[in-house]
Amino acid sequence: xxxxxxSVTVENxxxxxxxxxxxxxxxxxxxxxxxxGTTESIGVSRMTIVVQGDDTVMEQVIKQLxxxxxxxxxxxxTNEESVDRELVLIKVKADNNVRAEIVQIVDxxxxxxxxxxxxxxxxxxxxxxxxxxxLEDSFRPFGIxxxxxxxxxxxIRGTSEDTKKR
Amino acid sequence: xxxxxxxxxxxxxxxxxVDVVFGYPGGAVLPIYDALxxxxxxHILARHEQGAVHAADGYARAxxxxxVCIATSGPGATNLVTGIATAYMDSIPMVCLTGQVxxxxxxxxxxxxxxxxxxxxxxxxxxxxxERTEDLAKMIKEAFYIARTNRPGPVVVDLPKDLMAKMIEFxxxxxxxxxxxxxxxxxxxxxxxxxxxxxxxxxxxxVIYAGGGVIASGGxxxxxxxxxxxxxxxxxxxMGMGAFPGNSYLSLGMLGMHGTRYANYAIGExxxxxxxxxxxxxxxxxxxxxxxxxxxxxxxxxxxxxxGKNVSVDVPIVGDVKEALKSLxxxxxxxxxxxEWHQIISRWKDEFPLRxxxxxxxxxxxxxxxxKIYDLTQGDAIITTEVGQNQMWAAxxxxxxxxxxxxxxxxxxxxxxxxxxxIGAKIACPDKTVIDIAGDGSIQMNIQELGxxxxxxxxxxxxxxxxxxxxxVRQWQELFHEGRYSFTDMSHQPDFVKLAEAYxxxxxxxxxxxxxxxxxxxxxxxxxRPVIIDFQVEREAGVYPMVAPGESLLNMLGGDxxx
Numbered sequence: 063x064x065x066x067x068x069s070v071t072v073e074n075x076x077x078x079x080x081x082x083x084x085x086x087x088x089x090x091x092x093x094x095x096x097x098x099g100t101t102e103s104i105g106v107s108r109m110t111i112v113v114q115g116d117d118t119v120m121e122q123v124i125k126q127l128x129x130x131x132x133x134x135x136x137x138x139x140t141n142e143e144s145v146d147r148e149l150v151l152i153k154v155k156a157d158n159n160v161r162a163e164i165v166q167i168v169d170x171x172x173x174x175x176x177x178x179x180x181x182x183x184x185x186x187x188x189x190x191x192x193x194x195x196x197l198e199d200s201f202r203p204f205g206i207x208x209x210x211x212x213x214x215x216x217x218i219r220g221t222s223e224d225t226k227k228r
Numbered sequence: 229x230x231x232x233x234x235x236x237x238x239x240x241x242x243x244x245x246v247d248v249v250f251g252y253p254g255g256a257v258l259p260i261y262d263a264l265x266x267x268x269x270x271h272i273l274a275r276h277e278q279g280a281v282h283a284a285d286g287y288a289r290a291x292x293x294x295x296v297c298i299a300t301s302g303p304g305a306t307n308l309v310t311g312i313a314t315a316y317m318d319s320i321p322m323v324c325l326t327g328q329v330x331x332x333x334x335x336x337x338x339x340x341x342x343x344x345x346x347x348x349x350x351x352x353x354x355x356x357x358x359e360r361t362e363d364l365a366k367m368i369k370e371a372f373y374i375a376r377t378n379r380p381g382p383v384v385v386d387l388p389k390d391l392m393a394k395m396i397e398f399x400x401x402x403x404x405x406x407x408x409x410x411x412x413x414x415x416x417x418x419x420x421x422x423x424x425x426x427x428x429x430x431x432x433x434x435v436i437y438a439g440g441g442v443i444a445s446g447g448x449x450x451x452x453x454x455x456x457x458x459x460x461x462x463x464x465x466x467m468g469m470g471a472f473p474g475n476s477y478l479s480l481g482m483l484g485m486h487g488t489r490y491a492n493y494a495i496g497e498x499x500x501x502x503x504x505x506x507x508x509x510x511x512x513x514x515x516x517x518x519x520x521x522x523x524x525x526x527x528x529x530x531x532x533x534x535x536g537k538n539v540s541v542d543v544p545i546v547g548d549v550k551e552a553l554k555s556l557x558x559x560x561x562x563x564x565x566x567x568e569w570h571q572i573i574s575r576w577k578d579e580f581p582l583r584x585x586x587x588x589x590x591x592x593x594x595x596x597x598x599x600k601i602y603d604l605t606q607g608d609a610i611i612t613t614e615v616g617q618n619q620m621w622a623a624x625x626x627x628x629x630x631x632x633x634x635x636x637x638x639x640x641x642x643x644x645x646x647x648x649x650x651i652g653a654k655i656a657c658p659d660k661t662v663i664d665i666a667g668d669g670s671i672q673m674n675i676q677e678l679g680x681x682x683x684x685x686x687x688x689x690x691x692x693x694x695x696x697x698x699x700x701v702r703q704w705q706e707l708f709h710e711g712r713y714s715f716t717d718m719s720h721q722p723d724f725v726k727l728a729e730a731y732x733x734x735x736x737x738x739x740x741x742x743x744x745x746x747x748x749x750x751x752x753x754x755x756x757r758p759v760i761i762d763f764q765v766e767r768e769a770g771v772y773p774m775v776a777p778g779e780s781l782l783n784m785l786g787g788d789x790x791x
Binding site: 072085128129130132 | 345353354409410533
């Protein structure tokens, strides 16, 4: 069982997310994360889905996705040269004694402080999943009050012509 | 031209070649029914929406066209659900039009509101809810296109009431359907065809395993040509009955849980398995590890997702089965001699024929009734079935010779399917004899459709194999639950003869073997109403041979000469 990242281009219509989610639920596939948003083309959305499964499962996942009329294209980008990013918001306990230390960590990770409360800070960061994991670990000793991650989104490097040359 | 939504709908249906719809009116579909009143399209009024949807399904299976049904919002729509799931599991092209509450009320828990697109998401090939009357014509065109192309299936179109009543400027166009995420499969991979041909030409003990995909693609002629050219024995699934002539010397009958011993043994011994339009269902394969253990597998199917789903395949051929067979045929070497493989098979056929015992006094063997139906109809009737023992006996003891002559709920196993499906089939093929082989349990699930059949003078024959049991469940209780017949005794039942007569149908009761033929002949003479024949059959007759669920196909119970 390995993690696979699928880039799924879909029609931007009501119910498309439900169709995809229902498919995964019904066939018993495990979604680790799913992000969805609009793209450069009008009427087209892109989902980045991280799924667990071996090659046989992944083959089925992709074939079943293609059977959905609203799904336009599915690419398994797990082994492609790609850039992936995730955004996180972390609310961390921060009294005067530790603020300086927290600011240091924020600098190291090139994260940003986006809100200052009396006893807490909200930190925003983007990066690949490993960076976000590391960031989370670093703040845990201070006490994480709330944390929300978007899940991974990804894009293949270069243009399609570059890809062909490779 | 100014038209109401519902009028545009009628126009679109006519353009799709729809000549009959099966339905049931209600509040949310009043505008649609108002337009239907003036339409050329024939409407068959069912007595329950489930009757309408199964009839549309039976019509589709018998004719090869898209079946159409209409139901109102809320309970009307939810009553379609079993029928939609039935069609989905068996890949039957159908368009179900459901009424919906007015757009402004959607999501407000309005009277008779149900989220039918949400409910049918996992049991439709696709579904739609109309948002603007302007989109209606395109939506209907797409719905029919999706329902009938590639692997067929049911499509639901949900139509809010206000949008059907709304008048808009409408101009028809002949634009082709273009859907970004849906392309019709064309052609087959020639490399894989070459590989398949080579494998078949070298095979010593080949078997063809053919299913519903052969019928859906219209590829039965090509299948027969291939089997006869290379002298390859053919076994069919339940859905594939009629895809290959059951009376051919190459026919092995059905395989799987209630297949013939010789079909299952042939699967066990074959060196090349040619799987055509099938999906390796658990009722067919039994224990997967022991299914065709010595065979290289060629799998042809239009649905790429079926290939490699349950078994790994040596030669995958994705595409229309008829096309695939057509390109395969010229590459196959004709065989003149039958050879050793056929000797082995005919030995099995001699040793393990389908067989059954003798009835007790006042009872008939159910298998005998099916055989008699075959004799009297010369194998030319359309047989529909309910689900359970009646369905398996109908598959085992009638030799189907033509595609679309066996109509049965295979995948979902829907009790109550056979009778409404028979009505739909008879409307599709008025010149054919249509017989529903039923059980006393199943028939009671949609018996109200007698009203429909009588109203429209539809002469279908219902043969109830009446054992006063839910026979298949009883059989499993006998075999796997120490004979504890928990709630499967159905001896409290109506007088089916009187019931038929109450509806204006013909009713007969038969409890002696000698009377079976006379009753059937009499029923075959009736041309203006349905007939129910209540056959009192041997109560604890079983369906054999049988593979217990999850067992190997080679490990069959019953049906040999020792029992």
